Amino acid sequence: MYGEREPSVVEAFAPSQREEKQLEASVESLISRVAHLKNALHSFIYKLENEYERLTWPSVLDNFALLSGQLNTINKLLRNEKTPSFRNQVIIPLLLSPDRDEDLAKLTEQRVPVFSHEIVPDHLRTKPDPEVEEQEKQLSTEAARIGPEVAQKQIQTLNKLCSNLQEKLNNPRDDRDAETA
Numbered sequence: 001m002y003g004e005r006e007p008s009v010v011e012a013f014a015p016s017q018r019e020e021k022q023l024e025a026s027v028e029s030l031i032s033r034v035a036h037l038k039n040a041l042h043s044f045i046y047k048l049e050n051e052y053e054r055l056t057w058p059s060v061l062d063n064f065a066l067l068s069g070q071l072n073t074i075n076k077l078l079r080n081e082k083t084p085s086f087r088n089q090v091i092i093p094l095l096l097s098p099d100r101d102e103d104l105a106k107l108t109e110q111r112v113p114v115f116s117h118e119i120v121p122d123h124l125r126t127k128p129d130p131e132v133e134e135q136e137k138q139l140s141t142e143a144a145r146i147g148p149e150v151a152q153k154q155i156q157t158l159n160k161l162c163s164n165l166q167e168k169l170n171n172p173r174d175d176r177d178a179e180t181a
Contacts, residue, residue, distance in 0.1 A: 019084065026083045033077060037070040093120055 044063040047055060077083060098116045105113040112119065127133065146154075 023084045033074050
């Protein structure tokens with residue numbers, strides 16, 4: 001069409017203001033959900049470490065259900081069609097320093113005190129470590145080698161062992177009485 005110009009490369013690839021706002025809102029929502037999960041996890045760990053004598057199994061299950069629900073909420077948020085894909089976002093470290101960064105340490109609760117050339121590959125990695133990748137490949141190969149009949153037999157054996165163990169755990173007094181007699 002006459003009078004219309006083609007967008008420049010910068011204009012074609014630059015995110016629109018709407019996309020930026022959507023990304024910002026998604027990140028804020030994600031940060032909020034992760035903070036709730038983190039608080040629930042801290043609370044549960046505190047109970048396990050300090051109130052273990054008063055903990056009951058139903059309360060432990062309630063805590064696991066709460067954590068599971070929060071993880072599911074985060075997964076739904078990430079899979080929502082209105083959430084921009086974080087896979088398309090690029091993270092580039094602008095400043096690497098071997099010196100301790102107090103702001104970074106505070107943000108990460110002292111887990112990452114330095115953002116240096118040693119740490120960046122671990123924190124920005126998108127693939128598993130080569131050793132983990134190799135181990136996963138070996139496990140997949142081994143799993144593919146086992147036939148369905150052998151796998152079913154192994155599952156039945158494992159189920160039988162688990163049933164026996166569960167029976168012993170449910171009836172420990174009967175076993176002790178039989179051993180002392």
